[in-house]
Amino acid sequence: MRILFIGDIVGQPGRRIVKESLPGLVEEYSPDLILANGENAAGGFGITPSLVEELLDLGIAVLTSGNHIWDKKELLPYLTDRVDSRLLRPANYPAGVPGRGRTVGQTRGGIGYAVMNLQGRTFMQPIECPFRAADALLEQIPAEVKIRIVDMHAEATSEKIALGWYLDGRVTGVIGTHTHIPTADEAVLPQGTAYITDVGMSGPYDSVIGIEKQCVIQKFLTQLPGRFEVARGDVRLCGVLIETDTATGRALSIQRIVHK
Numbered sequence: 001m002r003i004l005f006i007g008d009i010v011g012q013p014g015r016r017i018v019k020e021s022l023p024g025l026v027e028e029y030s031p032d033l034i035l036a037n038g039e040n041a042a043g044g045f046g047i048t049p050s051l052v053e054e055l056l057d058l059g060i061a062v063l064t065s066g067n068h069i070w071d072k073k074e075l076l077p078y079l080t081d082r083v084d085s086r087l088l089r090p091a092n093y094p095a096g097v098p099g100r101g102r103t104v105g106q107t108r109g110g111i112g113y114a115v116m117n118l119q120g121r122t123f124m125q126p127i128e129c130p131f132r133a134a135d136a137l138l139e140q141i142p143a144e145v146k147i148r149i150v151d152m153h154a155e156a157t158s159e160k161i162a163l164g165w166y167l168d169g170r171v172t173g174v175i176g177t178h179t180h181i182p183t184a185d186e187a188v189l190p191q192g193t194a195y196i197t198d199v200g201m202s203g204p205y206d207s208v209i210g211i212e213k214q215c216v217i218q219k220f221l222t223q224l225p226g227r228f229e230v231a232r233g234d235v236r237l238c239g240v241l242i243e244t245d246t247a248t249g250r251a252l253s254i255q256r257i258v259h260k
């Protein structure tokens with residue numbers, strides 16, 4: 001079984017590159033399951049219900065997210081209402097927060113899969129422990145569901161790598177998101193978990209992590225609040241393709257994919 005995970009879709013340029021590239025990627029790699037992080041799809045900050053529908057309609061089975069999932073107020077009731085959970089928020093937010101951090105589904109070919117979404121808390125909001133949250137989530141996944149993918153949305157490289165080792169052999173893949181710059185450390189860990197610290201964003205790379213360079217430089221220079229706008233140049237789709245042993249859920253390989 002092949003799983004295509006598409007990195008953080010940033011604004012209109014990110015949505016466009018995903019829409020334009022996906023048919024070719026499907027043709028080339030024949031993924032059985034397509035996942036994507038969509039938390040920056042609406043102008044770089046958050047996602048709206050209509051953009052959720054738009055992205056799911058492209059063939060993405062589940063959208064994961066992170067700290068920006070709360071940015072668009074109109075999404076909050078939508079998170080609550082969606083019992084089929086094709087849009088996840090990090091599982092380790094405090095109890096009672098809208099939405100869900102895990103989902104279980106089936107591919108068109110009838111293969112069961114689980115997707116889990118966690119968020120780091122180093123240099124981020126001090127939410128619940130993602131490691132303990134991962135343990136709790138895994139207990140809720142039916143034993144027969146072997147394909148288990150975790151989106152670890154985190155700032156600190158160390159926290160992501162530590163979670164990768166912590167879950168090695170217990171999940172099919174731990175995919176790092178949030179920092180928007182692809183890392184070159186993709187590997188299958190010894191017990192069969194595919195890992196990458198950051199899959200990279202799908203959006204404009206002529207930017208500072210997706211935002212117009214000048215806005216961000218000004219902010220660093222002055223420390224004043226400013227208006228951040230999504231950049232336009234050098235748009236790339238970044239993702240990883242994970243090949244797995246369907247019977248065991250162990251990853252066989254992970255490869256980075258960049259599409260311009």
Ligand SMILES: [Fe+2]
Nearest residue numbers: 066067068178
């Ligand atoms: Fe984020």
